[in-house]
Amino acid sequence: MAHGSLPRGMGSFFKECGHPQSRWPKCPHSYKIRYQSAGGRQAEESGFADKDAALERLTEVYNERKAARRSETKAERIRKYGAMRFADYTEEWKAGQRHLAAQSVKHLDSLLEHHIYPALGSRRMNSFDHKVVDAFIRTMERSGAGLATQSNAFDKVRAILLDAHRLGLFPDSPVAGVKAPQYDPARAVIPSPEQLRTIRTAGDDAFTLVVDLMSGCGLRNGEAFAVNLKNLVADDVYRIREQVVMSTGQYGPLKHRKAGEYRDVPLPVRVRESIEWYADGYGTVDGYLLRQPTDPSKPFKHYAMDNQWRRIRASGAVDIPEGMVLYGNRHFFASNCLSNNIPITDVAEWMGHKNIDVTFKIYRHLMPGSISSAAQILNAALVA
Incomplete structure (x- = not known):
């Protein structure tokens, strides 16, 4: 009795007539197959007229066994994780x-x-x-x-x-059809250019530098605290590489980005001059301009600027819009861009928003134009 070899796990086909395998195609005796069942036991079937019929049955059994194993694996996952809290x-x-x-x-x-x-x-x-x-x-x-x-x-x-x-725990997604909460950010409180001019000089020199970076380049608070001369990658480009993370007080990756990722933003002349002015007056540590006053080896602390902002507001000596927070200086950057017809897609990228929808929700009201004015602009070309 000879056997026909197949891939491992598929089984085998054979004849018991005593003829050599080379004569099986012309031999009148039927084929048999041998395989391992889904339960792990050896099984045999006979009565196959030719080799193709035997192979077709072996393939069918093999696929059924694989499907059973997949089903068993899925069932095991459901048992394990389904009962988990x-x-x-x-x-x-x-x-x-x-x-x-x-x-x-x-x-x-x-x-x-x-x-x-x-x-x-x-x-x-x-x-x-x-x-x-x-x-x-x-x-x-x-x-x-x-x-x-x-x-x-x-x-x-x-x-x-x-x-x-x-x-595979659920046949259908348990969140399908659920209406998500609709978050509509509060309208940003933004200083006017006149108010910004008095705000930027209301604190110490570090305060002026931070306000310039936020209002001129759109940096977040922690990104401004990590300002570094090495980030001046061109005369008109500042590269934001890191931030001072509030929870750790250490330098870390940017929001929504992995370590080593960055974003480039426009660098107005006044902001560049502010950076260079501060570096000339106070020096740097490995390129960093802002450090802890009592320990220059450590990054600048968030609370130091927050405390200064609260003191400025409480003094009443500066015209600050009602409800404005320090972050409002970053809002000024977005307002300045959009009111000067810079595309909102560029603004979203410069501000580091994860999704442009965030930019639209916060700043859509700042974009110039309206449906009426758009209709007039479009009509001009149609009637030309």
Whole structure:
């Protein structure tokens, strides 16, 4: 009895007539097959008229066995993770989010602790559906959570549940059809050019430098605190490479970016002169201009500038718009760009927004023009 060889795991075909394998095509005896069943036992079948019929049956059995193994693996995942508490599953998921910066991890932990775990932490993963997610949003609404917090918390829950969906825990996504909280950022409070001129000189020299960087280049607070002469990559270009992270007090990656990533922004002449003026007057440490006054080996602290801003506001000596915060100087940059017809796509990139929708929501009202004026402009070419 001879056997026909096939790929490992597929089984074999043979004849028991005693003829050599070379004569099987002309031999009148039927083929038999031997294979391992899904249960792991050896099985045989006979009565196949030719080799093709035997191979077709072996292929069918082999594919059924592979499908059974995949199904078994999926069933094992469902058993393992389906009974897991949401909090435990989330901790496993969080361990894989290695791309998150320290500040992002801190924000995630805060959302989990104060909003997500109290409502969902003890719930079993296999109990989630769209009604559970919708009820979670209503719980946040009743508790008085702000729309920004609701939106951020929902985004995290959605990411976690979609990860579980990819594992096969749910036949349908539990967030499908759920209406996400609609966060509409408050309108930015922006100083006028006249107000900015008095604000920038209302504090010490470090304050002036920070205001110039925020209002002239669109830097965030922490990015301005990390200003460095090495970032002057051209006469009119400043490269933002890092920031002073509030939670750690150390230099770290930019928001929404990995370590080593950067963005280039326009560098107005006045801002360049402000940087060079400060460096000439106070010197630098490895190119950094702003350091802790009592220990120049350490980065500049957020609270130092925040405290100075509060003192300036409390003095009442400077005309500051009602509700304006230090961040309003960065808003001035966006306003200046948009009011001078610079495309919002460029502004979004320079400001480091993760999504241009953020730029639209905050600054759409600053963009010049209207439907009426657009109609007039378009009509001019149509009637020419």
